[in-house]
Amino acid sequence: xxxxxxxxxxxxxxxxxxxxxxxxxxxxxxxxxxxxxxxxxxxxxxxxxxxxxxxxxxxxxxxxxxxxxxxxxxxxxxxxxxxxxxxxxxxxxxxxxxxxxxxxxxxxxxxxxxxxxxxxxxxxxxxxxxxxxxxxxxxxxxxxxxxxxxxxxxxxxxxxxxxxxxxxxxxxxxxxxxxxxxxxxxxxxxxxxxxxxxxxxxxxxxxxxxxxxxxxxxxxxxxxxxxxxxxxxxxxxxxxxxxxxxxxxxxxxxxxxxxxxxxxxxxxxxxxxxxxxxxxxxxxxxxxxxxxxxxxxxxxxxxxxxxxxxxxxxxxxxxxxxxxxxxxxxxxxxxxxxxxxxxxxxxxxxxxxxxxxxxxxxxxxxxxxxxxxxxxxxxxxxxxxxxxxxxxxxxxxxxxxxxxxxxxxxxxxxxxxxxxxxxxxxxxxxxxxxxxxxxxxxxxxxxxxxxxxxxxxxxxxxxxxxxxxxxxxxxxxxxxxxxxxxxxxxxxxxxxxxxxxxxxxxxxxxxxxxxxxxxxxxxxxxxxxxxxxxxxxxxxxxxxxxxxxxxxxxxxxxxxxxxxxxxxxxxxxxxxxxxxxxxxxxxxxxxxxxxxxxxxxxxxxxxxxxxxxxxxxxxxxxxxxxxxxxxxxxxxxxxxxxxxxxxxxxxxxxxxxxxxxxxxxxxxxxxxxxxxxxxxxxxxxxxxxxxxxxxxx
Numbered sequence: 249x250x251x252x253x254x255x256x257x258x259x260x261x262x263x264x265x266x267x268x269x270x271x272x273x274x275x276x277x278x279x280x281x282x283x284x285x286x287x288x289x290x291x292x293x294x295x296x297x298x299x300x301x302x303x304x305x306x307x308x309x310x311x312x313x314x315x316x317x318x319x320x321x322x323x324x325x326x327x328x329x330x331x332x333x334x335x336x337x338x339x340x341x342x343x344x345x346x347x348x349x350x351x352x353x354x355x356x357x358x359x360x361x362x363x364x365x366x367x368x369x370x371x372x373x374x375x376x377x378x379x380x381x382x383x384x385x386x387x388x389x390x391x392x393x394x395x396x397x398x399x400x401x402x403x404x405x406x407x408x409x410x411x412x413x414x415x416x417x418x419x420x421x422x423x424x425x426x427x428x429x430x431x432x433x434x435x436x437x438x439x440x441x442x443x444x445x446x447x448x449x450x451x452x453x454x455x456x457x458x459x460x461x462x463x464x465x466x467x468x469x470x471x472x473x474x475x476x477x478x479x480x481x482x483x484x485x486x487x488x489x490x491x492x493x494x495x496x497x498x499x500x501x502x503x504x505x506x507x508x509x510x511x512x513x514x515x516x517x518x519x520x521x522x523x524x525x526x527x528x529x530x531x532x533x534x535x536x537x538x539x540x541x542x543x544x545x546x547x548x549x550x551x552x553x554x555x556x557x558x559x560x561x562x563x564x565x566x567x568x569x570x571x572x573x574x575x576x577x578x579x580x581x582x583x584x585x586x587x588x589x590x591x592x593x594x595x596x597x598x599x600x601x602x603x604x605x606x607x608x609x610x611x612x613x614x615x616x617x618x619x620x621x622x623x624x625x626x627x628x629x630x631x632x633x634x635x636x637x638x639x640x641x642x643x644x645x646x647x648x649x650x651x652x653x654x655x656x657x658x659x660x661x662x663x664x665x666x667x668x669x670x671x672x673x674x675x676x677x678x679x680x681x682x683x684x685x686x687x688x689x690x691x692x693x694x695x696x697x698x699x700x701x702x703x704x705x706x707x708x709x710x711x712x713x714x715x716x717x718x719x720x721x722x723x724x725x726x727x728x729x730x731x732x733x734x735x736x737x738x739x740x741x742x743x744x745x746x747x748x749x750x751x752x753x754x755x756x757x758x759x760x761x762x763x764x765x766x767x768x769x770x771x772x773x774x775x776x777x778x779x780x781x782x783x784x785x786x787x788x789x790x791x792x793x794x795x796x797x798x799x800x801x802x803x804x805x806x807x808x809x810x811x812x813x814x815x816x817x818x819x820x821x822x823x824x825x826x827x828x829x830x831x832x833x834x835x836x837x838x839x840x841x842x843x844x845x846x847x848x849x850x851x852x853x854x855x856x857x858x859x860x861x862x863x864x865x866x867x868x869x870x871x872x873x874x875x876x877x878x879x880x881x882x883x884x885x886x887x888x889x890x891x892x893x894x895x896x897x898x899x900x901x902x903x904x905x906x907x908x909x910x911x912x913x914x915x916x917x918x919x920x921x922x923x924x925x926x927x928x929x930x931x932x933x934x935x936x937x938x939x940x941x942x943x944x945x
């Protein structure tokens with residue numbers, strides 16, 4: 249039983265929703281819990297059509313989204329049923345917890361229960377707000393209020409007829425406002441999957457933040473400014489002498505540069521802008537002063553590092569107006585990856601940069617390039633060009649100088665190439681700053697093989713050709729995110745409702761929930777790491793994991809859970825062999841052994857044949873639904889399909905819930921259709937065309 253599906257896996261999702269809904273309703277009836285098929289189906293759909301798509305992950309944010317937005321907008325049921333939607337959600341979340349389907353990274357059932365209670369008063373207000381409903385719900389609810397369920401045959405035509413005849417009363421003002429509002433869609437775009445990462449301890453992260461060059465310089469700058477402040481010129485800058493002294497104090501190496509003003513010292517200017525953005529310093533009465541409220545932040549290097557990392561994209565240059573949007577995307581691209589060539593990232597940044605202004609012509613591109621740093625004087629431009637990338641080779645410098653500012657009548661291709669090169673230079677400079685912050689680690693070497701194999705899928709043809717040539721260099725500048733940056737980006741991803749697995753976060757998860765997450769969201773290597781970390785805790789052993797697989801009520805999920813153990817444990821294959829005769833896990837283990845050619849199906853005893861068949865038929869029932877299994881049985885046994893189903897039902901397989909569903913939804917329909925006596929129609933007889941049509945139909 250999967251609880252996560254790609255958006256394009258519509259059929260697979262619908263099959264899973266059907267079985268999950270069916271079993272949840274049965275469980276609710278057995279436990280005397282309130283339930284409604286439409287509201288539980290809506291809960292499943294709300295999580296599927298979300299940023300992360302995890303059906304079994306619920307926290308307060310998701311509970312509020314469902315109760316305060318999804319239900320009012322989409323769900324059409326009688327008001328008395330809507331009123332108990334919070335209780336029905338409790339039933340569903342209780343079922344997920346009771347069956348081991350819950351994602352342990354979300355709220356516990358107790359936490360979810362409290363969140364539902366807190367949301368209750370707002371939910372009642374949301375139900376009473378007619379402007380939260382969608383247009384489809386407006387008409388469906390109007391029909392239902394008049395005793396017309398639009399799902400019934402002919403109901404839509406009847407409703408339309410009554411509406412045109414004036415027999416249906418509705419609120420025209422509400423309808424007009426719903427139409428005018430544009431009806432925002434609650435379905436969220438699915439985010440890209442993120443790989444599991446490993447992070448050092450919080451203490452190690454705090455130590456790394458304290459050692460950041462940028463953090464130390466920001467603290468020193470704020471301390472230097474002090475409460476009494478430092479005088480500024482009429483233009484609002486430090487005097488050149490003060491700027492040189494501060495550069496020496498901070499260790500930027502700019503104190504000996506031949507410039508006309510303090511504003512022409514690039515790194516110091518960046519630090520000053522950064523400190524003001526962080527509210528460490530401010531300008532008061534012509535003086536640069538320490539902000540008193542910043543002292544707590546200055547005493548917490550880890551918090552200061554995080555704020556500095558978050559605000560860097562807001563500083564503007566070097567990527568101008570596009571910097572704030574491009575840099576987070578570039579860093580997100582690097583998340584969870586090893587060394588990545590900076591030139592490849594530059595190509596990605598350029599494509600994003602160029603697409604920000606669709607259809608921009610050569611004149612627009614030229615102006616954007618010419619005016620990139622408003623007010624930059626000739627000396628600043630010279631220094632920026634000369635010193636932009638320490639170690640830039642002569643060919644790069646010559647090309648940049650030769651083509652720096654083409655006239656407005658330059659060919660579009662030439663302007664585009666220049667802008668692309670400039671974007672690459674800007675990104676190089678940005679990575680130098682990120683390295684000083686401690687957000688990236690820069691090395692040199694050949695491109696990893698992975699960076700060469702997917703070019704055709706990621707870039708347009710002209711970029712692929714350009715990259716293949718340049719990536720052949722064995723001395724490329726490579727970048728990877730530091731643990732500090734990984735930690736900060738992960739926190740940002742989680743705040744957006746995205747899935748960002750962390751190796752070690754499942755160390756206290758219940759066995760069933762642990763294996764469920766590993767089966768769906770962890771690659772084999774990281775799954776083995778997480779599993780071994782879990783097993784290292786006292787009282788958490790392999791037998792408790794096997795018990796969780798035994799207790800799993802879904803055959804597909806039990807198969808996936810046992811597969812995790814078989815792949816992640818060193819003794820995995822031997823474990824399968826020992827489980828062959830286990831009264832519960834035997835059919836699942838036997839399936840693996842047959843698939844791995846360790847067991848010859850021809851050598852199986854009759855009972856094992858039946859158990860193996862039952863296991864596979866029950867899996868098909870979960871994956872494809874009753875009709876898919878009926879068709880499979882018919883394809884295998886023809887008119888003896890019912891007898892085949894009956895033999896499976898008597899196989900002794902332990903899954904009583906699955907066998908009951910197979911009996912009610914598959915075997916009984918087969919018995920009533922295949923064993924029904926044929927009624928001869930005048931003019932037809934055995935072997936006639938008419939009878940063949942009836943059987944085939």
